[in-house]
Each structure stands twice: as structure tokens, then as C-alpha cells.
Amino acid sequence: xxxxxxxxxxxxxxxxxxxxxxxxxxxxxxxxxxxxxxxxxxxxxxxxxxxxxxxxxxxxxxxxxxxxxxx
Numbered sequence: 001x002x003x004x005x006x007x008x009x010x011x012x013x014x015x016x017x018x019x020x021x022x023x024x025x026x027x028x029x030x031x032x033x034x035x036x037x038x039x040x041x042x043x044x045x046x047x048x049x050x051x052x053x054x055x056x057x058x059x060x061x062x063x064x065x066x067x068x069x070x071x
Contacts (some may be wrong), residue, residue, distance in 0.1 A: 031039070
């Protein structure tokens with residue numbers, strides 16, 4: 001069964017959500033600048049390592065295809 005909702009009650013859930021979101025954001029323990037810098041550095045280093053590994057694999061497959069197709 002659907003309950004009847006008055007026009008006055010329709011806007012309340014939106015504002016309740018915003019209030020709850022702000023309350024949750026106040027509970028967050030944000031990282032320090034040093035922690036953020038350290039973690040960002042780790043992400044960049046891992047990204048570069050993975051990019052180089054994928055480049056080497058791609059280069060290997062390209063050479064393999066050249067050997068197979070141009071033989």
C-alpha cells in the first residue's frame with residue numbers, strides 16, 4: 001500500500017540526506033599532508049611500473065606478430 005505524502009513532506013528527505021552527509025563528513029579522519037604526499041608518490045611509482053610492464057609486453061607481442069605474419 002502506498003501512503004499519502006503531503007506536499008510539505010516531499011522536500012524533507014532531500015534535506016535530511018544533505019544533513020546526514022555533512023554529519024558523516026565531519027567524522028572522517030583526513031590524512032595529513034605528509035601521508036597524502038607519501039600515498040600519492042606510491043600511486044605514481046606503481047602506475048609508472050605497470051605502464052612500463054605493459055609497454056614491454058606490447059612490444060613483445062608486436063614483435064611476435066611481425067615474426068609470424070611477415071615470415
